[in-house]
Amino acid sequence: MGRKILFITTDQQRYDTLGCNGGELSRTPVVDRLAAEGVRYERAVPQSVVCMPSRSTMLTGQHPSTHGVWMNGVALPVDAPSVAAVLHQSGYRTALVGKPHFEPFLDPFNRFTENRVAASGLPTAQSLQADGGMGPHRGFDHLEFATHSPAGSLHYARWMVENHFDALGGFYAVLDKELEVNAAGGGDTGAPQVQINPVAREWYHTDWVADRTIAWLDGLEADDDWFCWMSFPDPHHPWDPPASELGRVDWRDVPLPAGYVADLAERERILDDKPRHWRLWYDGELVSNYEAPTRWVPATLTADQVREVNAVNAVEVELIDEAIGRVLAAAQARGWAEDLDVVFTTDHGELQGDFGLLFKGPYHVDGLMRLPLIWRPAPSAGVEAATVTLPVGLVDLAPTFCAIAGLDAQPWMEGNALPLDDADAAARGFERVLTEWDSELFGVAVHLRTITRDGWVCTTYRPGTVHDGSEGELYDLSEDPLQQVNRWDDAAVRSIRDDLVADLGDHLPAPRVPRLPVDAPV
């Protein structure tokens, strides 16, 4: 009997939303305890700051250039390598409960397996595997899906329609009537994508994901080895948690985040010091991607709206923490506690008021790039609690799962099993992490490549419709933790910039050829 793996992801959660990472808004005692007992990573970086490429990296252990999911709406090929398939083939029971998003949601033709599985009533589908054989879809022998709302055809939406139809109207409509990301405001302040949702807490998708995870665990034999990816859709917008829970955090008491620059002139000066798409988006003159409301102008964001978004986000984070607590209790009741590894992270962050912005996009700064990551190894493994400060990536997750299962990392994996402390990280060469952004939507093309190394974040720009390829960003994370001083053109650090750019070029994987098509906006 081997170690069990509970892989917990949230969606669009900032590093600083957890108590163990210094967050003060949300109470997260469950995850904080995992951190206290395990390894907490202070510089975990995604390989993409949007969902589909980032989740594909978690599953494949590859950078976006390699797995080919270069923007949201590009489907990960069904026969892409999958760590879940590796575990399944070695005897693990495997499940993904919650948000998948390796394939587009917006799929009226029902072309994609995720949507078809939900309609089929079957636990999984048989799909082509990376080795050319057939097997459960992406290696999961149980699939049960949810996303940010009960709209669409995934399992949670079907469950809500069948059981709680009258509650559907309380949720925020993620898309407007023209299928654009909705800009409508709500709550007390009119903040975009905020809505007071009267849905009962136990019907909300956070509790549903935990309930369905527990149900799957209940169906396992005591001596089964298992890998469960429990994937919460929150705290990604829309911010519409159950109204009954809003009293946990009164937005009027919420301090403005450190990254929010209250002085308008100073804020605009900081934005103007960055490549021009920052300011263009802020002014409502450019939307480069589908992840933010097209009709929303960030410059209209008020301080109170930032407070309310942060408050509601904190409520969602607390609900997730409590849901995790229920699942851990269920695992303990089955007698698995000693042999259970728990990994907690998210796919990317959220600007959440930094620079006067919300949501996400081609902005490689800490709000989106610094992720919560905690690995609580199985107590039976005898690993000492530690904090790792050297940079690690989500690309390191898949080899970590192999290591937990006692398997070698697969040749197609591009990361390394997560280090157990800084000494281990240094000994095994954890030095740099790479992040990519590519988007081409409605005539706007943006391409970024970023390296995080030696306490610096360096972003290069490739030619697109907004940039000529000469632009860049360079931030000293120790002296400028909020990334408000772009030193790209600072002669005093030119040698650092040149070294980082060269290192980035030396380590970027070759892009997949031919490029995979965009099948949907998301």
Next chain:
Amino acid sequence: MRASQRRHRVIEVSAERAWEVVGRAALLHLWFPGITSCVVEGDTRTIVLGSGVSLPETILTNDALQRRFQYRITGGLFAEHLGTIDVIALEENRCLAIYSSDADPGVMAIVLGGATGGALEELARQLETGVGPAIDALTTTET
């Protein structure tokens, strides 16, 4: 906001052979993954998508000389739509199929673009291998 998408595929058969499939409006569901049925009555074609959604279309152009097929989705979420399939001869046994989708909302153009890309792949597969439901239907019709 409207948007325009275009997909293309070189197919290793003659343009005449490709047009035999593309020009028969009632065969669409046999080579377009995600369309489960289609019925043609006059210049109206009604398609049913994999999600169960039914959409009426008006056939605007079915020009065997230019090898151009155009249609307009007239229902659903569309404020405007134009679909165009062109088959262009490249060599004696080689042609280029181009499938364009113009739509308002623009988001639907992207969704259609993805689906038409898949359709061209399936069209090419059936034509190049000589195997598939659209080819079978063609044979049945020919005999």
